[in-house]
Amino acid sequence: MCGIAGVWLKGERADAANAVERATLSLAHRGPDDQGTIRILPTEGDSTIVFGHRRLAIIDLSEAGHQPMCDPETGNWIVFNGEVYNFRELRRELEERGCRFRSDCDTEVILQSYRVWGRRCVERWRGMFAAAVWDNVHQEMFLVRDRLGIKPLYYSYVDGQLLFASESRALLATRLLERKINLAAVDSYFTFGSVQDPLTLIDGVASLPAAHTLTIKSGVATLREYWELPLETANEPRSTTTVTDSIAECLAEAVRLRLISDVPLGVFLSGGIDSSALTMLMRRASPEAVKTFTVGFADEAFDEAQQARRTAERLGVEHHPILLTEDQMLASCDESVKALDQPSIDGVNTFHVARAVRQAGITVALSGLGGDEAFCGYKHFRTVPRMERFARRWAELPFGARQAGAALLTGSRKSDRSLKLRALLLDDYGFAHPYFLARTLFLPAQIGQLFEPEAVSSIQYEAWAERMQLLTERARRFDSVNAISYLELKTYIPNTLLRDADVMSMAHALEVRVPFLDHLLLEKVLRVPGRMKLDAKMPKPLLVRLLPEPLPEEVVNGRKKGFTLPFAVWLRGRLRPVLEEALSNPPSAFEGIINADGVRRVWRSFLAGECSWTRPWALFILFRAIENSLAPQNVSRQVQANVPTASAASSSFQVENPECTLIHG
Secondary structure (H helix, E strand, O other): OEEEEEEEEEOOOOOHHHHHHHHHHHOHHHOEOEEEEEEEEOOOOOEEEEEEEEEOOOOOOOHHHOOOEEEOOOOEEEEEEEEEOOHHHHHHHHHHOOOOOOOOOHHHHHHHHHHHHHHHHHHHOOEEEEEEEEEOOOOEEEEEEOOOOOOOOEEEEEOOEEEEEOOHHHHHHOOOOOOOEOHHHHHHHHHHOEOOOOOOOEOOOEEOOOOEEEEEEOOEEEEEEOOOOOOOOOOOOOOHHHHHHHHHHHHHHHHHHOOOOOOOEEEEOOOOHHHHHHHHHHHHHOOOOOEEEEEEEOOHHHOOHHHHHHHHHHHOOEEEEEEEOHHHHHHOHHHHHHHOOOOEOOOHHHHHHHHHHHHOOOOEEEOOOOHHHHHOOOOHHHHHHHHHHHHHHHOOOOHHHHHHHHHHHHOOOOOHHHHHHHHHHOOOOOOOOHHHHHHOOOOHHHHHHHEOHHHHHHOOOHHHHHHHHHHHHHHOOOOHHHHHHHHHHHHHHHHHHHHHHHHHHHOOOOEEEOHHHOHHHHHHHOOOOHHHOOOOOOOOHHHHHHOOOOOOHHHHHOOOOOOOOOHHHHHHOOOHHHHHHHHHOOOHHHOOOEOHHHHHHHHHHHHOOOOOOHHHHHHHHHHHHHHHHHOOOOOOOOOOOOOOEEEOOOOOOOOOOOOOOOOOO
């Protein structure tokens, strides 16, 4: 697990090395164990390439795993972030083809796999990854992101010049980009509480979509989707036993592969079905004692610590409860918000969990993230299909009748539920599938009140609206339940949960692995008819039944809490002065963009009990993100770089000293 950065600039650029050094310094929290920077000399054209890397050593802790890494046979260079869990299997296959290795790390395996299989090598990788390869043979740049978007990769390609990094703020740290707000990204954030790929908050910076590669050659950039979930649900009758046996084997393998580590490893245990199932499978696969970590909260309404303790005792694992107090949470509120790279309403709790586990001496933690989305654990797996059927029938009525019916059903109520019901009845929410309405934060009319009229007219929606339409069209090929699972895996998972998990865990140099998002597992689960995933008597029946032993009754049928924080209470109490001050003074960068009266209206609606705490909190997070992103970056020290130079023209180039780091003046 690491942080990567790089540039490919036109001409001889003396400032390129310093720019990448500033970027890698801004990523130091992601990789405290090692750093490296190399300047590469292309053989074609007049340009400057610099790669930078920060390392969190997980597999092969020796210097042999240093990056940037070179393939001496070709002169290809790589910077890589993540883990390819089947690297040992790939290594054996590559050795049969004559490849030789000098390390035991997965980075060297994937670099040599690129030499042997070219760009299609990514189709063989099983794991989470973001990588950049300078292809010396073809004189082209190759960027790739994993299938589910577990690891981030941001880039800017403007006027034939490329910048890339693991975090968007690292691109800003290069000082090679204009700091300008992307209004479409703000609009998407208002809609869903997180910025939607491929947008970022910074105009000119894009997020490489999950399961995509970007190849740049001779000034031409080509974006390619290399993987997709199976766009169909199996229709043939299959027994429950046949289905569960196949998925059980794949899930067990997914967990076993994610236990590969040369550093201490643990698992988040909340006491729910997903984390309990994960802990059970870890215990059966690991020769070492399984260490579980539960973060407890003093308020019992938000705490699962006691249930997690009982589950750990039942499973016979080494349990470590961690208690966080309200004072600790609030004291680090500003720090947790600053850790966000892109604004999100859902990341602060992950910050506290990750810090507590890292302080307990753990470097790698497995998480049950993705279990609800894959195995249909949310209420809207039942409610959205009903919404869809209801909206389809309602649409057959004349518009006037629908208006009258909407007024009768919702009246003058301004609650979130009433406003969404009215939008559904009038088909006034802007998306082709009601799933998006279920996930909507602000409705279109509410967003219109947050923007100044002049700003609304300048928003270019195409980048993300077209992607939403494409995903909706693909989702229609599934049954109504699996369609929701597909949309969750394509939108909410990468744009909210995974992005937050990555940035908040890496803020503390903690690697989080997510077995439920193994792509081979998802390919199997998405083919199972939705009717087999819902049961009136138990949640997530498919997952519960495929486990090798029964889960405790209180785990299966207990009330789902999760680790949530009492923001509704805090925003009316101890955080109220902070929110009121922030929302009464929008950042100067929003002048002419955000309507101050609209912002104050949201705050008053919350205090009146007309909307949830997520609305004012979303505005607060956005304002802080803008202040952090558009303010000048402060680099902790001045950089005067003397960067090792690698002649990419030499196919016999050897890295004699793996410590290709910058020399600081």
